[in-house]
């Protein structure tokens with residue numbers, strides 16, 4: 001697999017505090033890649049630079065080997081995007097909106113547009129005025145617009161923001177199907193860690209403009225042994241656990257070193273008059289990792 005997207009050492013400052021400080025990562029062809037981070041971590045700035053809408057102070061992005069900074073139009077020819085909240089002409093139909101939006105970049109092909117509108121499930125309402133659309137329908141229209149250039153790369157800024165659980169599931173299934181049928185490469189940012197975990201192959205976590213983690217979702221479990229615990233007398237229990245080499249990850253979650261037998265640990269806690277209501281192994285989630293890294 002070769003890299004479809006290469007983000008190389010991006011630096012950007014809007015004021016005295018840098019928004020990005022040397023962010024680097026690559027997204028392989030056909031990969032679904034998630035960009036995570038707290039509010040203000042630099043996710044949208046990164047996407048804006050990839051889309052050629054924000055000029056980096058330093059660094060470069062290449063898409064399919066073509067530099068966005070040096071050959072923007074060429075690099076973005078087969079890139080579809082939803083960036084920030086898409087805005088539409090409210091008093092025009094979804095169809096008229098697609099026609100206008102497409103006239104800025106590629107030629108409008110009605111057959112292709114009908115195919116894409118069908119794909120996103122908007123056929124019945126595409127002639128209705130956008131002001132009558134629900135938030136979910138607007139997102140589907142935004143997705144249709146993103147799909148019209150027949151993209152090899154999709155860049156999505158918070159694509160499920162504000163969607164209801166059904167809309168989120170629809171979006172997830174749609175993207176997974178699209179990758180399978182068309183081999184599209186997808187980079188998106190989101191705060192919905194559960195969604196990211198089921199959709200993405202890899203994630204990067206940004207913190208204050210720096211990439212502080214990159215890894216495969218499949219490797220999340222790692223070597224660590226994580227236990228969910230419910231204990232009383234924490235003033236006794238926690239120092240004891242730490243003395244045994246356990247790490248308290250969050251209230252109620254600890255990681256056990258290899259040398260420690262959980263049964264022996266429970267017996268020892270009981271011996272210290274700690275009531276142990278739960279002590280069960282759990283799979284480490286993306287949320288666990290995210291909280292450990294960004295804390």
Ligand SMILES: Nc1ncnc2c1ncn2[C@@H]1O[C@H](COP(=O)(O)OP(=O)(O)OP(=O)(O)O)[C@@H](O)[C@H]1O
Nearest residue numbers: 014015018019037038039040041042043044045046
């Ligand atoms: N156009 C701009 N002018 C001034 N500052 C900006 C601009 N765009 C971004 N910033 C600043 O850059 C930093 C990174 O912002 P960015 O929008 O990239 O974060 P984010 O990770 O996308 O956050 P969120 O999850 O809230 O969307 C923030 O401190 C933000 O205030």
